[in-house]
Amino acid sequence: MPLTFFTPGPAQLYPTFEKHLQNFVSGQLGSISHRSQQYRDIHRFTVEQLRILLNVPETHAILFLGSASEIWERILFSCVELESFHLVNGSFSKKFHDYSSALNKYAHQLEKPMGEGFNASEITVPEYTELICVTHNETSSGVQMNVAEIHKLKQKHPNKLIAVDMVSSAPYPDLDFKLIDTAFFSVQKAFGLPAGLGVWIVNEKCLKKAESIRHQYSIGAHNDLPTLWKNSLNNETPATPNVMGIYLLGKIAEDFNNIGVKNIRKETELKAQLIYKFIEKSSGFSPFVKEKPQRSQTVIVANTETPSADIIKVVKDKGMVIGSGYGQFKSSQLRIANFPATSTEQVQELINALEVI
Amino acid sequence: MPLTFFTPGPAQLYPTFEKHLQNFVSGQLGSISHRSQQYRDIHRFTVEQLRILLNVPETHAILFLGSASEIWERILFSCVELESFHLVNGSFSKKFHDYSSALNKYAHQLEKPMGEGFNASEITVPEYTELICVTHNETSSGVQMNVAEIHKLKQKHPNKLIAVDMVSSAPYPDLDFKLIDTAFFSVQKAFGLPAGLGVWIVNEKCLKKAESIRHQYSIGAHNDLPTLWKNSLNNETPATPNVMGIYLLGKIAEDFNNIGVKNIRKETELKAQLIYKFIEKSSGFSPFVKEKPQRSQTVIVANTETPSADIIKVVKDKGMVIGSGYGQFKSSQLRIANFPATSTEQVQELINALEVI
Secondary structure (H helix, E strand, O other): OOOOEEEOOOOOOOOOOOHHHHHHHOEEEEEEOOOOOHHHHHHHHHHHHHHHHHHOOOOOOEEEEEOHHHOOOHHHHHHHOOOOOOOEEHHHHHHHHHHHOOOOOOEEEEEEOOOOOOOHHHHOOOOOOOOEEOOOOOOOOOOEHHHHHHHHHHHOOOOOOEEEOOOOOHHHHOOOOOOOEEEEEEEOOOOOOOOOOOOEEHHHHHHHHHHHHHOOOOOOOOOOOOHHHHHHHOOOOOOOOOHHHHHHHHHHHHHHHHOOOOHHHHHHHHHHHHHHHHHHHOOOEEEOOHHHEEEEEOEEEEEOOOOOOOOOOOHHHEEEEEOOHHHOOOEEEEEOOOOOOOOHHHHHHHHHHHHHH | OOOEEEEOOOOOOOOOOHHHHHHHHHHHOOOOOOHHHHHHHHHHHHHHHHHHHHHOOOOOEEEEOOOOOHHHHHHHHHHHHOOOEEEEEEHHHHHHHHHHHOOEEEEEEEEEEOOOOOOOHOOOOOOOEEEEEOOOOOOOOOEEEHHHHHHHHHHHHHOOOOEEEEOOOOOOOOOOOOOOOOOEEHHHHHOOOOOOOEEEEEHHHHHHHHHOOOOOOOOOOOHHHHHHHHHHHOOOOOOOHHHHHHHHHHHHHHHHHHOOOOHHHHHHHHHHHHHHHHHHHHHOOEEEOOHHHOOOOEEEEEEEOOOOHHHHHHHHHEEEEEOOOOHHOOOOOEEEEEEOOOOHHHHHHHHHOOOOO
């Protein structure tokens, strides 16, 4: 019996994945040159579908890299000469911060404990900050930063660049790319694809910044922004890309567009509501994130009274996989992914299984 | 009718690819956590099979990254504080060199025209070179550096590190990893897999060098060598890897081991001999590389009298795809890949098709 994965990534593969994979294989697309028109058509199609899905204007390029972690590094290389500023409230926002230090930038941070989130009004951005780094969805703790708060933060600091990590939430957050300079995600989360591809949305301001930095500091050699950008104008990448991942992503994005991103967002909220309601009302479970507006719609974290490993086991025997807590919360929390690949019916089944416990 | 690809990468997929892919899909391996025992077992299996195939001792780690180009950068970050030295005789060895400059290292080079190769005796390595960078197989020009010459070069400079680009030749070159500090390849060439994964073989000396450099210079943030190494001890990667690529690579490496790497190398030489013989004796074709020992066994480059595009078209009508020349030689050369995925019979068919022209 196949399992249903409610894990926060790698996650359940999207129902149409196998069909698209079969077409990739039968079309021999794994062998085509990445300098051929056939490749460029695939590349362009995926970019077009993502533009529609995420409402990305032509001021922004959509670029393909190996992973979201690689994109952290490329953003810092490109957009920060000296100082970045990070909202840190979990393991992944912390890593983004640590990457900046590792590149010998001065990485400021405003840190909160896991489970807590940020509002624009409480944030003081250090004066010489060049790039503000926010995490829309902290995969480790299930905290989400409201999109309106992200927009406010940028509006208060129009002359600083802002980067939004939406690794485990895209296409859920409805970002306004007139405000957001750069954002990124990976495909093994809400897009329901195997891991191995990161997507970088980035505007001309970031490109200009990279071009100005490069006279004095290294902006990296592999996948540096000016080279990526230049190649993208021709629907190509500097090095041989993950053609399979790019092809599949375009097809899934098209599927999402056929459903309509508004419908996907609405269904995400509906399913999240079901799960949170269950966690709130059931003894033995409680939501980790106290502030309701900061509760993630895509990665739901629950405190458990019994060791989470026991619950994971019982649920797995019923054909469903849920994630353990992250780091120090490994044994006292559950992480339940709520991505488009799992239907309302499947979420209801999961709740039924948890109810028995 | 499916095409047979004799292109130098992305290339013909290995005949067992589809079977392994099917097992990956039916096992739901695209959804498993990269922090699970199930993942670690896959990771370990692939490393073990590559160790056997390429005779890699335990002094060297085998690491998984996004592409060989990314590995260029990581090697330079890890092994070069100030000065690297590059043997440059084509576009890819040139890019390795340019990456070093882009990281603000001093990149020395010994350059030769495309089509020419190097012997150890003619190479003077600048005194303060920390890393010698050689390209076993120049994909752009079809020039191969003899493995014995690579070994000699290292023996003459035992206190310098040496890096071998075997992107488009592994597992053909029988490198002696008692001498070679680091080497790397990608999977869309001779391993007959879709692109999206680079493999980095690297020894403890490189690790120590990276650890010593990091006190003063950045060694990168994403996939820096000490973090990759530490994770690899636990059969993991720092970020979510291309699990599908790693799984498939392990299976193909196992297939290669079942055939025996000696047999694969022998068949490669036999097929190369067939192609070179044809090119030499046929009017309208001539080998680009004049020095026989420097002729690549895996990417064979032929000058053509008629425009190569015309030949490519005729051959494609017969169900076979061959590559054009690289860069300035695009229209006057053919590049014919000779990887394990294409059999002697298929090579003979290609020759028959070319013979008619």
